[in-house]
Amino acid sequence: MERKNYQQNRPNRPIDYLQESVNKIILIKVKRNRLFRGKLAGFDEHLNLYLEGTTQLFEYMDEDGSLHEEHETLGDIVVRGDNVIFVNLANPDS
Numbered sequence: 627m628e629r630k631n632y633q634q635n636r637p638n639r640p641i642d643y644l645q646e647s648v649n650k651i652i653l654i655k656v657k658r659n660r661l662f663r664g665k666l667a668g669f670d671e672h673l674n675l676y677l678e679g680t681t682q683l684f685e686y687m688d689e690d691g692s693l694h695e696e697h698e699t700l701g702d703i704v705v706r707g708d709n710v711i712f713v714n715l716a717n718p719d720s
Contacts, residue, residue, distance in 0.1 A: 643715055644669060650716030652677075656709040661685075664703070666716070673707030 644666075652666045654675065664680030680700045687693055 644673075644713065647713075647716040652716055653714040654705060655711045656705060657711065662700070662703070662705065664700075667702075670707075673710055675705045675707070675710070675713075676702070677705065678702045 647666050648668065650666060651663060653661060653663045654677075655661050661683040662677060662680050663683060664677030666675060667678045668676045678701075680703045682698045682700055684696045684698070685693060686696070
């Protein structure tokens with residue numbers, strides 16, 4: 627009887643997709659409607675994220691109804707996992 631490798635047959639878990647985004651640019655949204663973009667340098671089991679070269683993104687609408695985006699450079703930051711609402715993972719080809 628042939629023994630199958632459990633790892634090969636197991637579907638990818640969300641943490642596996644996050645691992646594939648290490649050293650790539652990601653976008654995360656945290657509580658209080660804040661957006662950050664930076665290179666994912668690492669993470670832990672609590673989804674604490676270490677980002678390098680991070681910018682915070684702000685979107686606002688002017689009097690004419692035009693949507694504008696501004697950036698604030700933050701550098702290297704750690705985002706606590708319990709604040710994360712979503713993570714937009716890196717494109718697998720990038």
